[in-house]
Amino acid sequence: MTDNREILLSVKNMDVCFGKRNNRFKAVNNVSFDIYKGETFGLVGESGSGKTTIGRAIIRINPTTAGDVIFKGEKINGKISKQLDRQVTRQIQMIFQDPMASLNERAKVDYIISEGLFSGERISEAERKQKVEKALAEVGLLPEFASRFPHEFSGGQRQRIGVARALIMQPEFIIADEPISALDVSIRAQVLNLLSELQKERGLTYLFISHDLSVMRFICDRIAVIHKGVLVELAETEKLFAHPLHPYTRALLSAIPLPDPAREKNKKLEVYDPAQHDYTVDKPQWIEIEEGHMVWGNSKEIDQYRKILNA
Ligand SMILES: Nc1ncnc2c1ncn2[C@@H]1O[C@H](COP(=O)(O)OP(=O)(O)O)[C@@H](O)[C@H]1O
Ligand SMILES: [Mg+2]
Numbered sequence: 001m002t003d004n005r006e007i008l009l010s011v012k013n014m015d016v017c018f019g020k021r022n023n024r025f026k027a028v029n030n031v032s033f034d035i036y037k038g039e040t041f042g043l044v045g046e047s048g049s050g051k052t053t054i055g056r057a058i059i060r061i062n063p064t065t066a067g068d069v070i071f072k073g074e075k076i077n078g079k080i081s082k083q084l085d086r087q088v089t090r091q092i093q094m095i096f097q098d099p100m101a102s103l104n105e106r107a108k109v110d111y112i113i114s115e116g117l118f119s120g121e122r123i124s125e126a127e128r129k130q131k132v133e134k135a136l137a138e139v140g141l142l143p144e145f146a147s148r149f150p151h152e153f154s155g156g157q158r159q160r161i162g163v164a165r166a167l168i169m170q171p172e173f174i175i176a177d178e179p180i181s182a183l184d185v186s187i188r189a190q191v192l193n194l195l196s197e198l199q200k201e202r203g204l205t206y207l208f209i210s211h212d213l214s215v216m217r218f219i220c221d222r223i224a225v226i227h228k229g230v231l232v233e234l235a236e237t238e239k240l241f242a243h244p245l246h247p248y249t250r251a252l253l254s255a256i257p258l259p260d261p262a263r264e265k266n267k268k269l270e271v272y273d274p275a276q277h278d279y280t281v282d283k284p285q286w287i288e289i290e291e292g293h294m295v296w297g298n299s300k301e302i303d304q305y306r307k308i309l310n311a
Pocket of ligand 1: 047048049051052
């Protein structure tokens with residue numbers, strides 16, 4: 001299905017390191033992927049695998065230490081012009097697990113939602129108020145909520161405020177970093193539905209970060225799997241579920257609960273042991289093993305994966 005879909009964002013051989021010279025730690029290691037305009041691209045992996053770091057590198061909070069981030073054909077990592085920086089700051093927005101946990105509890109919702117607008121060209125107070133009201137309405141919240149404080153809201157409402165805060169910038173691309181992980185199970189679907197309605201209405205593109213593959217199956221067009229800073233597999237969602245190749249992907253999939261209780265009780269969990277890879281001589285590469293299906297492996301492993309696919 002690699003037709004003439006337009007690429008909105010390309011990450012090419014990106015590294016992100018933390019720490020100083022003697023104590024350097026590569027949190028993101030040679031990561032490459034493309035995101036098509038209008039799709040929901042999933043990034044899944046266990047806690048600490050580098051998902052948030054990738055999102056923060058794209059929005060220029062974390063500096064990259066190698067590679068390129070290309071947005072709409074322009075390189076946006078590293079040193080860029082003020083004008084491009086301002087453009088990227090508007091067009092790419094990030095939604096966090098709990099957008100308000102990290103914010104000043106003394107700021108009113110009105111301020112929280114419109115904070116991003118202060119960095120752009122000046123707008124009148126009336127225009128700002130009107131934009132806040134519109135953003136609140138778009139996420140299904142009442143206009144009077146603008147004068148309230150974060151602690152007055154439930155988790156689901158707080159996440160709607162986080163979405164409004166992103167929408168007010170009229171972005172093209174939204175990085176949703178575990179947007180429902182902190183929410184009660186009963187309201188998760190509402191927030192997911194809101195995100196997909198907004199996507200339809202506005203042709204938004206999402207990078208959806210999660211550690212929960214069952215949620216991602218429902219919402220993502222394609223999924224990339226990350227393990228300790230390295231992408232190990234990438235495919236269209238149903239292809240990944242039907243033909244997982246990398247043992248880490250298989251382990252993640254085997255951990256998803258099955259709807260049938262009898263099968264769930266008897267199922268065998270696959271455990272991933274990174275020691276199974278011998279990369280001392282035969283080095284791994286990021287290979288397109290079939291159209292649109294990427295996997296990380298050395299030549300011996302790739303041969304095995306080809307056999308699995310052809311079986
Ligand atoms: N600012 C930072 N300084 C140092 N280490 C960091 C920083 N941010 C993240 N890390 C480390 O990078 C790794 C990846 O973190 P993160 O991207 O938050 O993972 P995830 O979002 O997949 O849970 C972790 O080991 C984390 O401790
Ligand atoms: Mg994270």
